[in-house]
Amino acid sequence: MSGTTAHPRLESWRRGLYRFRQSWVSVLGLVIVMVLLVLAVGGDALAPYPQHVAGMVDTKARLLAPSATYWFGTNELGQDVLSLVIAGSRISMLAGVAVVVAGAAFGVFVGAIAGFFGGWLDEALMRIADLKLTVPGLILAMAVAAALGPGIGNMIFAIALSWWPGYARLVRGEVMAKREETFVVAARAMGAGNARLLWRHILPNILSPIIVKMSLDMGFAILTVASLGFIGIGVKPPTPEWGSLLSVARTNMPDYWWTAIFPGLAIFLAVFGFNLLGDGLRDLLDPKARR
Amino acid sequence: MPAPLTNDEILLEIDDLNLTMRSFEGEIQVLNGVTFSVRRGEIWGIVGETGSGKSLTGLSVSRLVPTPPGRYLRGAVRFQGRDMLAQTEETMRTLRGRRIGMIFQDPTTNLNPAFRIGTQLVDVALHAARLEPSLLGLEAGASRRARRKAAEKHAVAMLEKVGIPNAAARLRDYPHQFSGGMKQRVLIAMALIGRPDLLVADEPTTALDVSVQAQILRLIHGLVGEHNLGVLFITHNLGVVAQLCTHVAVMYAGAIVESGTVREVLKNPRHDYTRGLLASVPTPSMKRGELRGLAGGALAAEPLAPPPPRAEPGPVVLSVENVEKHFAGARRGLFGREAPVVALQDVSLSIRRGESFGLVGESGSGKTTLTRCILQLEKISAGRIVFDGIDLTSHSAREMQALRSRIQIVFQDPYASLNPRMTIRDIIAEPLDIHHGKIGLTPRQRTDRAAELLEQVGLGPQHLNRFPHEFSGGQRQRIGIARALAPKPDFLILDEPTSALDVSVQAQVLNLLHDLQSRLGLTYFFISHDLGVIRYICDRVALIHRGKLVEQGETEAVFTNPRSDYAKMLLAAMPDPDPDRSPLLRA
Numbered sequence: 032m033s034g035t036t037a038h039p040r041l042e043s044w045r046r047g048l049y050r051f052r053q054s055w056v057s058v059l060g061l062v063i064v065m066v067l068l069v070l071a072v073g074g075d076a077l078a079p080y081p082q083h084v085a086g087m088v089d090t091k092a093r094l095l096a097p098s099a100t101y102w103f104g105t106n107e108l109g110q111d112v113l114s115l116v117i118a119g120s121r122i123s124m125l126a127g128v129a130v131v132v133a134g135a136a137f138g139v140f141v142g143a144i145a146g147f148f149g150g151w152l153d154e155a156l157m158r159i160a161d162l163k164l165t166v167p168g169l170i171l172a173m174a175v176a177a178a179l180g181p182g183i184g185n186m187i188f189a190i191a192l193s194w195w196p197g198y199a200r201l202v203r204g205e206v207m208a209k210r211e212e213t214f215v216v217a218a219r220a221m222g223a224g225n226a227r228l229l230w231r232h233i234l235p236n237i238l239s240p241i242i243v244k245m246s247l248d249m250g251f252a253i254l255t256v257a258s259l260g261f262i263g264i265g266v267k268p269p270t271p272e273w274g275s276l277l278s279v280a281r282t283n284m285p286d287y288w289w290t291a292i293f294p295g296l297a298i299f300l301a302v303f304g305f306n307l308l309g310d311g312l313r314d315l316l317d318p319k320a321r322r
Numbered sequence: 323m324p325a326p327l328t329n330d331e332i333l334l335e336i337d338d339l340n341l342t343m344r345s346f347e348g349e350i351q352v353l354n355g356v357t358f359s360v361r362r363g364e365i366w367g368i369v370g371e372t373g374s375g376k377s378l379t380g381l382s383v384s385r386l387v388p389t390p391p392g393r394y395l396r397g398a399v400r401f402q403g404r405d406m407l408a409q410t411e412e413t414m415r416t417l418r419g420r421r422i423g424m425i426f427q428d429p430t431t432n433l434n435p436a437f438r439i440g441t442q443l444v445d446v447a448l449h450a451a452r453l454e455p456s457l458l459g460l461e462a463g464a465s466r467r468a469r470r471k472a473a474e475k476h477a478v479a480m481l482e483k484v485g486i487p488n489a490a491a492r493l494r495d496y497p498h499q500f501s502g503g504m505k506q507r508v509l510i511a512m513a514l515i516g517r518p519d520l521l522v523a524d525e526p527t528t529a530l531d532v533s534v535q536a537q538i539l540r541l542i543h544g545l546v547g548e549h550n551l552g553v554l555f556i557t558h559n560l561g562v563v564a565q566l567c568t569h570v571a572v573m574y575a576g577a578i579v580e581s582g583t584v585r586e587v588l589k590n591p592r593h594d595y596t597r598g599l600l601a602s603v604p605t606p607s608m609k610r611g612e613l614r615g616l617a618g619g620a621l622a623a624e625p626l627a628p629p630p631p632r633a634e635p636g637p638v639v640l641s642v643e644n645v646e647k648h649f650a651g652a653r654r655g656l657f658g659r660e661a662p663v664v665a666l667q668d669v670s671l672s673i674r675r676g677e678s679f680g681l682v683g684e685s686g687s688g689k690t691t692l693t694r695c696i697l698q699l700e701k702i703s704a705g706r707i708v709f710d711g712i713d714l715t716s717h718s719a720r721e722m723q724a725l726r727s728r729i730q731i732v733f734q735d736p737y738a739s740l741n742p743r744m745t746i747r748d749i750i751a752e753p754l755d756i757h758h759g760k761i762g763l764t765p766r767q768r769t770d771r772a773a774e775l776l777e778q779v780g781l782g783p784q785h786l787n788r789f790p791h792e793f794s795g796g797q798r799q800r801i802g803i804a805r806a807l808a809p810k811p812d813f814l815i816l817d818e819p820t821s822a823l824d825v826s827v828q829a830q831v832l833n834l835l836h837d838l839q840s841r842l843g844l845t846y847f848f849i850s851h852d853l854g855v856i857r858y859i860c861d862r863v864a865l866i867h868r869g870k871l872v873e874q875g876e877t878e879a880v881f882t883n884p885r886s887d888y889a890k891m892l893l894a895a896m897p898d899p900d901p902d903r904s905p906l907l908r909a
Contacts, residue, residue, distance in 0.1 A: 213738040217802075220697045221753045221809070222726035231752075235743040 057311020063304025138198025146206030168193030239316035247309035250302035370573035423513030440493030450516035503534035561897030645705035680860030736798035796827035
């Protein structure tokens with residue numbers, strides 16, 4: 032049995048890989064994302080000076096330029112910037128993933144209900160989403176942080192709150208289109224209930240655009256997390272996070288450029304990598320390219 | 323303007339054309355030594371089934387096959403003596419739309435919806451006139467204004483020629499204001515605007531109703547006589563070829579297996595494949611189960627299914643009584659609405675247990691609305707639908723649920739009607755999950771039942787774990803039938819189940835349906851626009867036109883002795899695969 036199961040799936044994976052590899056930029060994106068994931072998972076273990084991450088201060092080695100000992104130089108506390116950037120990837124990636132997953136989950140739920148049932152329910156949900164879109168995400172996040180107090184959990188909640196309407200709108204449109212497809216009508220003629228229609232027939236067929244949007248959003252979510260860190264909401268030092276590293280280092284510019292450049296570069300690479308990956312995934316998952 | 327040359331000038335000569343396409347699987351040869359030539363005044367039909375290379379042959383004429391992934395290995399396409407494969411792109415642009423006119427299958431997607439018809443026609447006319455100023459009857463140095471005016475006049479003349487009434491006023495209309503047949507006429511006018519020598523038509527009537535198809539065929543035939551054109555007419559429909567074409571080339575797997583005059587080929591086919599193709603088209607003289615199919619590119623040795631005995635039709639199982647269906651009109655203004663659209667008007671019919679009842683109608687006639695009403699996917703506005711003594715319209719959703727297992731449907735498009743993310747096992751077993759969920763089948767029983775159903779439709783248990791996209795159209799339609807049979811229905815609605823399939827596959831599916839009806843005692847409600855198919859499979863038939871039934875009765879009676887004007891018109895428009903019965907060729 033397993034032989035026949037493996038074959039067609041493997042075949043479609045191989046086709047997908049073939050198409051993915053046609054574009055080297057998507058491969059580059061995948062590589063960047065993989066490296067960041069490894070760093071995020073490895074964290075302290077991969078850092079050359081894990082004691083610096085834990086908060087050790089080395090006054091003898093303050094603000095040293097990049098060298099063979101300290102590849103990215105050291106900061107005003109004598110901590111190795113490379114170690115801090117590596118350790119910071121964990122918080123940034125985790126927060127980014129959490130924001131996107133939470134936002135997508137809620138948005139898909141709202142969008143699916145609105146698109147499937149239509150009518151006044153659709154109107155009501157979409158007006159709420161519109162209302163949400165009128166409040167800038169960063170301002171809302173600051174308001175939430177002010178109300179609930181700073182902290183990583185509150186920060187994720189605050190950003191996800193401003194993230195879901197995008198998914199709700201995307202999913203609503205896709206569900207409305209799929210609802211009229213023949214195979215959905217066929218299932219209805221068979222007597223399938225609403226839950227079955229949504230879960231078994233409609234949602235699995237709109238996964239591709241959701242996955243693509245999630246991977247494109249990952250970069251922006253990381254950027255938003257960093258901006259909140261930069262303005263001092265969210266993760267507090269000494270827990271290293273790219274945004275707050277940048278925030279502390281901005282007083283060192285321009286003489287001690289390395290303390291700011293490397294965390295900034297990490298943010299840039301993460302956004303860049305996830306965007307390239309998202310573009311590649313879109314080509315890969317586009318149903319029109321499918322046979 | 324070049325004077326038409328001698329009558330038998332060779333317009334197009336395709337000589338040993340070999341084309342390969344690169345894909346994931348590597349290079350595949352898609353054209354294999356295609357050779358034929360078209361003279362002025364000849365209408366060449368290129369027939370073949372899906373993937374036979376007929377469209378690529380047509381596209382090669384104006385070199386529209388993208389290279390790569392395509393690659394011409396050897397051979398030549400010579401148009402008026404010039405090798406098209408060796409011309410520059412610049413030269414090709416002056417030939418396309420100018421010396422070679424092209425018409426494609428779907429008239430709705432080939433006109434730009436954002437521009438008026440007039441703008442689009444004038445554009446083409448101006449482009450053609452830039453290469454040949456005499457086209458518009460103007461001097462070379464004529465002003466912009468004069469050119470535009472002349473181009474408009476030319477466009478009106480062309481629209482009149484293709485039979486669009488009130489052409490001058492219709493120039494201001496947008497494509498959506500035209501019907502499908504009218505749009506195809508506009509596209510033909512557009513193709514003719516540069517006074518081409520050769521017309522390449524790729525399935526120009528496939529998306530159209532038979533009555534409109536007959537008009538378009540008459541139009542093309544008239545234009546050939548008038549302008550001494552050569553025509554390459556690509557189609558899968560042997561009936562159309564027999565009606566219109568003077569010559570025919572039969573393609574199979576990228577090669578021409580047989581070509582010659584239409585009478586030679588269709589009357590005395592020499593090649594097995596041609597014989598098989600002809601034997602797959604239902605004709606009036608055929609008995610149930612007599613259709614023969616194709617096996618590996620040749621005529622199947624035996625008729626596909628021996629005609630099995632069938633029980634006499636029993637009492638009435640489904641009766642549709644004075645059903646009306648109105649759709650609310652389009653919104654007008656803030657509160658107003660236009661008059662409601664009447665989709666079904668006083669429709670009454672009764673279907674007996676165990677018979678095949680046919681419903682024939684053209685697009686927009688209300689046949690699909692009627693099936694949706696029977697399935698209770700739409701609420702009817704008035705009337706009753708009684709199934710086996712139970713009034714479906716007065717039932718709650720919950721009570722209807724139990725009845726759904728008894729009435730099942732097979733859809734037209736086998737590509738769209740199967741969920742692409744589900745395995746065949748899950749697709750077929752889904753009705754079981756829905757209707758027998760309470761019984762609780764074990765996974766083993768579920769698989770066994772799915773396998774049993776697959777075998778009933780001629781597939782095997784090895785297909786259970788595959789996904790729909792791995793199957794051909796005919797196989798998918800078999801899967802659709804297996805799914806419909808899963809809850810053990812006694813009434814099956816077949817909504818154009820074969821119109822998306824090749825004729826040889828259609829023959830197999832029709833015979834399968836015969837076979838299943840005899841073995842399972844099913845009642846069929848068979849909807850189609852193809853009169854040949856209806857005649858082959860149905861005991862009784864009803865004709866629907868603009869939401870009203872215009873005629874119903876025993877199939878043979880309706881076909882041999884139609885009473886309504888509509889039935890007479892439809893029967894006359896049905897393309898017969900016998901060239902001797904073509905009103906166009908006889909003339």
